[in-house]
Amino acid sequence: MxxxxxxxEKAISAAHAWLDETRRGDTALPExxxxxxxxxxxxxxxxxxxxxxxxxxxxxxxxxxxxxxDLIEAAFLLRAYRTTLPRFGAxxxxxxxxxxxxxxxxxxxxxxxxxxxxxxxxxxxxxxxDFALAAEGREASAAPEAPTxxxxxxxxxEILVREGLMQxxxxxxxxxxxxxxxxxxxxxxxxxxxxxxxxGDEGFLLALGYSTQRGYGNAHPFVGxxxxxxxxxxxxxxxxxxxxxxxxxxxxxxxxxxxxxGSRTEPAxxxxxxxxxxxxxxxxxxxxxxxxxGLRSRELGEEADAPAQQEEFxxxxxxxxxATGFVEHLKLPHYVDFQSELENxxxxxxxxxxxxxxxxx
Amino acid sequence: MTQxxxxxxxxxxxxxxxxxxxxxxxxxxxxxxALPALPEAEMLRAPETGLVxxxxxxxxxxxxxxxxxxxxxxxxxxxxxxIGHAYIAGRDHAKARLAxxxxxxxxxxxxxxxxMQTIVEPLATAQQEARAVEARKAAATRVDFFTMATMR
Numbered sequence: 001m002x003x004x005x006x007x008x009e010k011a012i013s014a015a016h017a018w019l020d021e022t023r024r025g026d027t028a029l030p031e032x033x034x035x036x037x038x039x040x041x042x043x044x045x046x047x048x049x050x051x052x053x054x055x056x057x058x059x060x061x062x063x064x065x066x067x068x069x070d071l072i073e074a075a076f077l078l079r080a081y082r083t084t085l086p087r088f089g090a091x092x093x094x095x096x097x098x099x100x101x102x103x104x105x106x107x108x109x110x111x112x113x114x115x116x117x118x119x120x121x122x123x124x125x126x127x128x129x130d131f132a133l134a135a136e137g138r139e140a141s142a143a144p145e146a147p148t149x150x151x152x153x154x155x156x157x158e159i160l161v162r163e164g165l166m167q168x169x170x171x172x173x174x175x176x177x178x179x180x181x182x183x184x185x186x187x188x189x190x191x192x193x194x195x196x197x198x199x200g201d202e203g204f205l206l207a208l209g210y211s212t213q214r215g216y217g218n219a220h221p222f223v224g225x226x227x228x229x230x231x232x233x234x235x236x237x238x239x240x241x242x243x244x245x246x247x248x249x250x251x252x253x254x255x256x257x258x259x260x261x262g263s264r265t266e267p268a269x270x271x272x273x274x275x276x277x278x279x280x281x282x283x284x285x286x287x288x289x290x291x292x293x294g295l296r297s298r299e300l301g302e303e304a305d306a307p308a309q310q311e312e313f314x315x316x317x318x319x320x321x322x323a324t325g326f327v328e329h330l331k332l333p334h335y336v337d338f339q340s341e342l343e344n345x346x347x348x349x350x351x352x353x354x355x356x357x358x359x360x361x
Numbered sequence: 362m363t364q365x366x367x368x369x370x371x372x373x374x375x376x377x378x379x380x381x382x383x384x385x386x387x388x389x390x391x392x393x394x395a396l397p398a399l400p401e402a403e404m405l406r407a408p409e410t411g412l413v414x415x416x417x418x419x420x421x422x423x424x425x426x427x428x429x430x431x432x433x434x435x436x437x438x439x440x441x442x443x444i445g446h447a448y449i450a451g452r453d454h455a456k457a458r459l460a461x462x463x464x465x466x467x468x469x470x471x472x473x474x475x476x477m478q479t480i481v482e483p484l485a486t487a488q489q490e491a492r493a494v495e496a497r498k499a500a501a502t503r504v505d506f507f508t509m510a511t512m513r
Contacts, residue, residue: 055415055431056451086411088433088448093416093425100492102499110506118502145497155421169423176426178414190419191426198417198428232379233450235413240446242372245379246413246433247450276417278429281432344438 004324023068037061038113046250046279051320052078053180055249055278072320092243096227096253096276097155103228106156107267108257114153119228152195157255157272166257166270166351186312193295193315196320197288198277198317199254206283208308209290217294217306221273224257228280252280263301272299377477378460380485382449386456389429392480393459399440399472404463406437408454442464 026032038045038061048060052075059078067073103119106112118124120143132138145359160166176191184192197205212219230250236243253274273293275285294308295315307313317323371379381389393399398436412430419426437450437459445465463480466472 002463025402050429054412058451079481082412082430085432086409087430088411088413088435090414090427091416093418096417102495103502116504117499118504119499120502143498145494145502146501146503148493148496148500158422166504169418169420171422172424174424176416176424178427180427180430191424194417194426195428196420196498197421200424233413233415235433235448237435237446237448239437239508242375244375246448247382249415249431249450251400255421272420274420275423276428276472 023066032065034058034061034065037064043280044069044071046277047202047284048074048078050278050281050284051075051199051201054078054082072324076321076324089235089237092236094231094233094251094276096231096251097153099227099229099231099251099253101153101227101229104153104225105223106225107183107223108156108225109159112154112156112159114151124287131315155255157257158294160224160257160270162297165270166272167260167266169272184315186315187298188211188311188315190292190299193311194274194288194292196315196318197275197291200288200291201320201323202281202284202287204318204320204323205287205291208314209287212290212294212306212308217297217308218302219290219293220259221290221293222257223286224255224272225253226255226282226285227253228282252277252279252281252285254282254285254289256286256293258293260300262303271296369478374464374468376485377419377481378447378464380481380488381460382461383488384456384484386453386459388484389456389459389463389480390485393463395479396475399462399466402465403439404436404458405439405444406435408434408436408457410434410452410454432450436461437464438465441469 037261038057041061041064044064045060048063048071049055049057051072052060052063054060056078059081060074063077063081064071068076101117101119103121104114104117106116110116132277147208157166161168176195177189179195180190184196189197211217213221228251230248232245232248234243234245252275256275257270258273260266260271262270271293273289273291273296275288275290275292277284277288291314293307295308295311297304297309298311302309304310376471409436410432413433414430415428416425417428418424430452432452433450434452434453434454434457435446435449437447438445438452438458438461440462443465445468447460447464449460450459464475466476467481
């Protein structure tokens with residue numbers, strides 16, 4: 001039986017008022033400002049911009065405040081906001097060899113042009129809780145400076161390409177597909193896969209990337225290069241007829257170098273997995289690069305039976321906004337669905353009991 | 362670490378637009394206040410915030426792909442015979458209006474030099490210095506391997 005129900009408005013309104021109160025927490029403490037979140041929770045902001053697929057530090061920080069620090073909820077808020085804005089166009093592709101570097105490391109060459117630049121990193125910290133941070137009002141130490149000779153910083157992949165040991169990337173003029181405009185179809189070309197991964201859930205990408213290292217996908221990756229820094233974004237508006245720089249964004253890039261046994265047409269060589277993300281997100285860029293390489297298995301003629309190589313599985317489950325929507329919708333009223341399940345089960349039971357009685361008679 | 366992050370060579374207008382895009386609304390307003398008042402400008406396109414899809418390249422140098430969007434605000438102003446445009450990252454309408462107005466003033470040969478000297482050049486210097494500081498901090502974290510010294 002179908003019964004239309006209404007109600008709950010008062011309860012919902014009270015629940016949201018309580019949410020508001022708990023968001024604020026103890027009013028004896030000062031309220032967090034959006035600017036504080038933007039400055040002091042900068043990696044959370046970066047993650048929300050990446051998964052929300054919208055670069056705007058203030059909006060991401062506001063979303064984090066509104067979501068009480070739930071980063072998936074914050075990314076959801078950012079995605080919802082972006083749907084209210086018109087699209088002016090697309091940028092020229094970022095030429096990441098021109099980015100201003102804060103950090104640049106390679107795990108494949110110790111002594112490479114441009115050197116190993118550590119930048120502001122958690123690496124080599126002891127992961128001991130620093131109780132000095134609990135004492136507020138402490139001055140942060142100033143970062144030391146050293147003279148810079150503006151060295152040339154070539155890509156590690158370019159070094160391998162020049163030696164003939166790595167495939168050069170395909171370079172076409174085709175307009176890349178856009179997930180936000182057309183639904184995914186399979187097989188998905190690499191640009192679409194990269195767009196999907198760039199906004200994918202960090203935990204999902206991390207777990208899949210990890211699985212390829214542990215044997216589900218036969219990957220033997222090396223970090224050719226990680227670059228963290230800023231780059232100017234350029235667009236070419238029709239009314240101007242030339243490209244203009246609209247401002248800087250932070251990005252992280254990872255070039256993962258993988259072995260490739262060769263095929264009938266290709267000699268044995270290195271291939272790359274690529275990761276590029278908004279903000280400072282090395283774990284995310286590395287995971288993306290591992291999964292990108294996994295998803296290239298089929299086009300490279302390799303076996304593709306591991307989870308990270310299954311294009312449909314990976315691309316359909318990477319998006320945490322879609323995933324959380326479908327998982328969390330289970331909380332919403334399913335009274336009618338469940339009523340029919342109950343009816344169903346009772347009917348089956350009655351039939352089985354009737355059969356038993358007949359058999360006994 | 363201080364390589365140009367956009368292709369060169371650039372026209373003078375491209376350069377000043379890049380400087381204006383990276384400045385804050387406050388910096389532009391302060392600069393404008395230090396100049397002789399500009400005549401009434403006509404708003405051709407009121408500040409509007411939208412999105413630009415940022416593109417990357419597969420492998421860093423291959424096929425373009427859509428990385429994700431960013432917020433951008435645009436504005437167009439007419440000052441006399443000149444039309445100034447602004448496309449700036451973010452959602453600051455006041456800054457877009459000021460940048461468009463200054464772009465128009467900079468195209469006017471009678472005003473160009475004063476605007477360059479009072480606003481654009483000091484901002485460009487400050488922006489360059491901020492980058493140089495960042496580059497020097499990065500340089501301080503460059504690893505010197507002991508074995509490298511003997512290998513060279």
